[in-house]
Amino acid sequence: xxxxxxxxxxxxxxxxxxxxxxxxxxxxxxxxxxxxxxxxxxxxxxxxxxxxxxxxxxxxxxxxxxxxxxxxxxxxxxxxxxxxxxxxxxxxxxxxxxxxxxxxxxxxxxxxxxxxxxxxxxxxxxxxxxxxxxxxxxxxxxxxxxxxxxxxxxxxxxxxxxxxxxxxxxxxxxxxxxxxxxxxxxxxxxxxxxxxxxxxxxxxxxxxxxxxxxxxxxxxxxxxxxxxxxxxxxxxxxxxxxxxxxxxxxxxxxxxxxxxxxxxxxxxxxxxxxxxxxxxxxxxxxxxxxxxxxxxxxxxxxxxxxxxxxxxxxxxxxxxxxxxxxxxxxxxxxxxxxxxxxxxxxxxxxxxxxxxxxxxxxxxxxxxxx
Amino acid sequence: xxxxxxxxxxxxxxxxxxxxxxxxxxxxxxxxxxxxxxxxxxxxxxxxxxxxxxxxxxxxxxxxxxxxxxxxxxxxxxxxxxxxxxxxxxxxxxxxxxxxxxxxxxxxxxxxxxxxxxxxxxxxxxxxxxxxxxxxxxxxxxxxxxxxxxxxxxxxxxxxxxxxxxxxxxxxxxxxxxxxxxxxxxxxxxxxxxxxxxxxxxxxxxxxxxxxxxxxxxxxxxxxxxxxxxxxxxxxxxxxxxxxxxxxxxxxxxxxxxxxxxxxxxxxxxxxxxxxxxxxxxxxxxxxxxxxxxxxxxxxxxxxxxxxxxxxxxxxxxxxxxxxxxx
Numbered sequence: 025x026x027x028x029x030x031x032x033x034x035x036x037x038x039x040x041x042x043x044x045x046x047x048x049x050x051x052x053x054x055x056x057x058x059x060x061x062x063x064x065x066x067x068x069x070x071x072x073x074x075x076x077x078x079x080x081x082x083x084x085x086x087x088x089x090x091x092x093x094x095x096x097x098x099x100x101x102x103x104x105x106x107x108x109x110x111x112x113x114x115x116x117x118x119x120x121x122x123x124x125x126x127x128x129x130x131x132x133x134x135x136x137x138x139x140x141x142x143x144x145x146x147x148x149x150x151x152x153x154x155x156x157x158x159x160x161x162x163x164x165x166x167x168x169x170x171x172x173x174x175x176x177x178x179x180x181x182x183x184x185x186x187x188x189x190x191x192x193x194x195x196x197x198x199x200x201x202x203x204x205x206x207x208x209x210x211x212x213x214x215x216x217x218x219x220x221x222x223x224x225x226x227x228x229x230x231x232x233x234x235x236x237x238x239x240x241x242x243x244x245x246x247x248x249x250x251x252x253x254x255x256x257x258x259x260x261x262x263x264x265x266x267x268x269x270x271x272x273x274x275x276x277x278x279x280x281x282x283x284x285x286x287x288x289x290x291x292x293x294x295x296x297x298x299x300x301x302x303x304x305x306x307x308x309x310x311x312x313x314x315x316x317x318x319x320x321x322x323x324x325x326x327x328x329x330x331x332x333x334x335x336x337x338x339x340x341x342x343x344x345x346x347x348x349x350x351x352x353x354x355x356x357x358x359x360x361x362x363x364x365x366x367x368x369x370x371x372x373x374x375x376x377x378x379x380x381x382x383x384x385x386x387x388x389x390x391x392x393x394x
Numbered sequence: 395x396x397x398x399x400x401x402x403x404x405x406x407x408x409x410x411x412x413x414x415x416x417x418x419x420x421x422x423x424x425x426x427x428x429x430x431x432x433x434x435x436x437x438x439x440x441x442x443x444x445x446x447x448x449x450x451x452x453x454x455x456x457x458x459x460x461x462x463x464x465x466x467x468x469x470x471x472x473x474x475x476x477x478x479x480x481x482x483x484x485x486x487x488x489x490x491x492x493x494x495x496x497x498x499x500x501x502x503x504x505x506x507x508x509x510x511x512x513x514x515x516x517x518x519x520x521x522x523x524x525x526x527x528x529x530x531x532x533x534x535x536x537x538x539x540x541x542x543x544x545x546x547x548x549x550x551x552x553x554x555x556x557x558x559x560x561x562x563x564x565x566x567x568x569x570x571x572x573x574x575x576x577x578x579x580x581x582x583x584x585x586x587x588x589x590x591x592x593x594x595x596x597x598x599x600x601x602x603x604x605x606x607x608x609x610x611x612x613x614x615x616x617x618x619x620x621x622x623x624x625x626x627x628x629x630x631x632x633x634x635x636x637x638x639x640x641x642x643x644x645x646x647x648x649x650x651x652x653x654x655x656x657x658x659x660x661x662x663x664x665x666x667x668x669x670x671x672x673x674x675x676x677x678x679x680x681x682x683x684x685x686x687x688x689x690x691x692x693x694x695x696x697x698x699x700x701x702x703x704x705x706x707x708x709x710x711x712x713x714x715x716x717x718x719x720x721x
Contacts, residue, residue: 069417110649117649261608276421283424290431291438293649323560381571385564392559 059267064250066262067270070144071248072277073137078236079278080130083285084168085229087123095175097221099214102177103299110294121289127169129285131314134165142351142372145360146249152352154242157235159349164232166314171224173312174217182300183309185212185220187319191337199338211302252360308393310386317382320389402502404590405583411491411498411515411593412454412586419483419490425637426482427475432644436475453487453516454523454589456480461528484516491515495593497614504610505600518592526588530581537577541570 035043046052063071094113096105109116138158141147147155174185189212193203208215250259264270297307311319318341321327327336347354355368362369430436459480492512499507508514545566549557557565603610620626 114647115645118645258607261611279421280424283421283428286428287424287431290650320560320564324564325558325561381564381567384571385560385567388563388567389560392563 059265059271061244061248061266062263063248063266063270064263065254065259066264067273068251069273069277070140071270072274073133073140074243075274076277076281077130077133077137080126080133080281080285081232081236083282084123084126084130087119087126088225090119091123092225097175097217099177099217099300102175102217103296106176106178106296110296117293118289121293122285124294125285125288127172128288128313129281130165131169133281134162138162139372139376142368143362144249144252145362145365145368147352148355148358148360149352151242151246151249154239154246155352156349157239157242159345161232161235161239164228164235168224168228168232169312169314171220171228174212174220175224176294176296177217177300178296178298179300179304179307180297182212183304183307184311185216187309187311188315191318191322194334195338196334212300249360252362308390310390313383316386317379320382320386323389404587404594406590407498407502407593408586408588408590410502411494412519412589415487415490415494418494419486422486423479423483425634426479429637429640429644430473430475430479432641432646433475434473434644434646434650436471436473436479438471453483453491453520454585455527456483456487456520457524458527458531461524462531465528488512488516491519493618496617498593499597499600500603500610500614500617503597503600504603505597506603508596508600511596514596515593518596519589522585522588522592526585530578530585533581534574534578538570538574541573542566545569 042051091109094105094109094116096102106120109120111117113119141155141158170185170188174181189203189206192206193199195202206216206219207213208219254262298305310316318337321340322333322336324336327333357365359365427436489512492515495511495515496507499505499511548554548569549562549566554562605613
């Protein structure tokens with residue numbers, strides 16, 4: 025028997041398991057591909073929103089699954105089971121409040137992510153497909169908010185949905201069908217709740233997972249756009265791999281978002297109103313905060329009447345979304361610096377100010393209704 | 395390049411240091427905020443965004459916030475957690491300003507960062523904040539309230555009374571919002587520029603760095619990488635585990651009640667109309683009233699019967715005497 029003079033290092037159990045899996049699925053190659061992506065110009069805080077969105081979605085899925093253990097999606101029991109979660113289930117109030125504020129965080133981060141991509145000019149060639157899939161993901165996030173809002177089955181939920189479905193009804197050709205399909209009857213009831221529940225917990229998550237995967241695949245295929253400013257030498261000097269610095273920034277971003285959602289859950293835990301009925305009583309129906317600007321816009325006299333409502337609720341938002349979808353094909357100028365794209369910069373500011381203005385106006389408007 | 399560095403505006407310098415320093419310190423402070431909230435030793439009032447910014451945007455707010463709270467009667471919350479957070483914020487901010495300041499000095503000024511830079515930048519920015527922020531707060535509050543009343547009185551004029559409510563709200567908001575935002579932004583720029591001037595003053599005494607650009611980037615990049623990464627990782631993980639355990643141990647099992655100072659306005663909705671319940675209630679009432687009516691009618695009928703009987707008896711009694719008088 026020969027004894028080697030070199031000290032032999034026996035692999036540990038974990039190393040053996042990793043080697044076993046690596047041999048079969050190419051784990052190390054996958055890890056290298058995922059972590060060694062070069063980030064032109066180095067890591068930045070502005071790039072964290074995509075990862076943060078993925079984190080929020082995972083947390084929403086986790087809290088959503090835990091809530092489903094107790095939630096009963098029937099018109100008779102939805103309200104009572106939600107109250108049970110809030111008042112009887114251990115930490116139920118926290119789970120529900122986290123899920124509620126998590127949806128808000130998701131909308132805020134989607135807006136931030138889209139704004140960052142727009143301002144950085146990262147939708148331009150060769151990243152048009154990433155932008156289009158991103159827009160579809162934006163629609164899905166809004167869909168999550170809209171369908172999830174009905175589930176507690178209180179007055180706020182019921183009337184927000186009623187208002188939302190009425191707005192949808194104004195869409196030409198498809199509107200009537202969509203409204204009838206979602207409501208499942210003349211007024212929101214059991215069928216509405218069932219359909220919203222299925223869309224919220226099955227269809228939208230599946231669609232989001234598929235499209236998010238495609239979004240990531242397209243992103244990796246095209247590569248990160250990098251900063252819009254700086255000389256090629258500066259960008260080259262600062263270029264870094266995705267791991268560890270960008271990963272560290274992403275983790276910090278996730279921690280900040282997690283802590284902020286928890287703080288909001290403490291500051292304003294979810295409290296239900298009266299159980300849903302077809303009579304609003306003293307409650308003034310209004311949608312979730314991220315649709316408030318549109319709701320307030322429809323209160324303006326210019327959007328009064330059948331045609332006005334169609335114009336404000338469907339035509340304008342539809343045209344805006346169509347413009348966003350067509351953006352990479354209209355704006356073919358390779359210039360990415362936002363300070364050298366005045367129309368884009370002014371357009372973004374106008375949209376943001378309008379959304380802020382009408383959202384705050386809707387909040388002030390409550391005083392007049394009360 | 396040298397000219398560009400020398401002509402860098404104080405606002406740019408101030409933003410270049412304060413912005414990343416804020417984000418560097420924020421995650422650590424937020425972890426403590428979360429534990430304090432779970433423990434119920436920190437309560438915020440309505441303006442949470444403001445409270446958070448004021449608390450977390452230190453060092454410039456570290457002395458300014460107590461001044462504003464006491465001097466301008468602006469109450470943001472209660473609890474020992476707020477004071478505790480302020481104390482914890484001091485070393486965190488000194489560290490964050492040190493990290494950011496050193497990289498900024500090397501990359502932007504191309505100067506060797508002096509020793510104790512974090513502490514120097516911290517006390518100077520805290521001093522600027524303590525003097526400037528209460529002034530900013532007072533001016534912005536006054537301008538906002540004046541512009542709100544001005545916009546209101548504008549729409550009280552006869553010629554504008556016909557404007558619908560929704561339009562009126564948006565126009566009023568645009569008027570006073572623009573004025574208040576413009577004043578706020580202007581004052582913020584002045585404040586940031588003051589901090590920038592202070593940083594430039596500190597940099598003027600520093601010795602120039604001799605490395606080339608690539609070398610400088612490598613230096614400031616490595617400055618942010620800890621010397622002992624294993625120790626750093628173990629420390630961060632350990633702190634995370636302790637804070638998570640503290641959080642879960644302190645997290646209330648049921649919905650926490652808001653503190654007396656910071657109760658949310660209760661949303662009261664009139665009990666909704668339930669047709670079936672109302673119908674049942676009405677039917678019960680009708681049955682009850684019918685029964686009552688029947689009872690009254692019955693009693694009246696009996697009384698009438700009695701009266702009739704009595705009357706007959708009386709008549710008989712009264713009639714009797716004549717009969718009795720009969721021979």
